[in-house]
Amino acid sequence: MIATDTVERIRTQANDLFMQYGFRSVSMDDIATKLGMSKKTIYQFYADKDELIDAVVEQVLLQNKECCVSDVKTADNAVHEIFLAIDMVVEMFSKMNPSLLFDMQKYHPNAFAKFQKHKNDFVYNVVKENIVRGIKEELFRADINIELIARFRVETMMLPFNPEFQSKVRLNMIGIHEGLMIQYLFGLASPKGHKLILKYQQERNKK
Known part of the structure; x- marks a missing residue:
């Protein structure tokens, strides 16, 4: 039990530092301090920084899955589900260093x-099922190429992390994410869905 608690404590603290400063800027010394x-104690549980980053990324992805599944279940409809997803990512981006994904891609290929x-x-699959749901609810157009648009959406998820794109549109990660979504x-x-989007936008702006 003590070992499990220590593993989780190390991973949680590492996650906080990585989110704040990026993977490359945080050393094992920083985490130990x-x-x-x-550091010797950390190395009893994680062989090296790569292994620790793998564990952090796995946990973040697991939490993301749980949030997505919860949003699908609690959403009143497909449009509402997307607004819940927007809020989830805004919260995540507010705590995330913009260099995180670049660091992971360049220096930690296994985690990437x-x-x-x-x-x-x-x-x-979450995006695809949302589109299917929206079409069934008559909130999305019936003529949508579901696979094409789902793949398009997944690829545009990377744009908020692109520094060159950020500088051209003069928006931060959150602004790009919200605008694209x-x-x-x-x-x-559909016309019915359009009205519902405006309704959710008005409610969101009041908060």
Whole structure:
């Protein structure tokens, strides 16, 4: 039990530091100092920084899956589900260093491969099922090429992390994410769905 608690404590603290500063900027010394323990103790549970990053990424992806599944179940309809997803990602981006994904892709390919698989398999299926749901609810247009638009949506998820794109549109990660999601949603919408989007936008702006 003590070992399990220590593993989780190390992973949680590492996650907090990685989210704040990025993977490359945080050393094992930094993590040890923040935890008030020696690097030797950390290495008893994680062989190296790569293994620790793998564990952190796995946990983040698991939490993302749980949030997505919960949103699907609690959403009143397909449009509402997307607004819940927007809020989930806004909260995540508010705590995330913009360099995180770039660091992972360049320096930690195993962790990045896990992220890519999650995006291309799990997230793709969530997006695809949302479109199917929206069509059935008559909130999305019936003529949508579901696979094409689902793949398009999954690929545009990477744009908020692109520094060159950020500089050209003069928006931060949250601004890009929200803007793309709303445009994506309006592109899917039927006249009935269009009215519902405006309703959710008004409610959201009041908060």
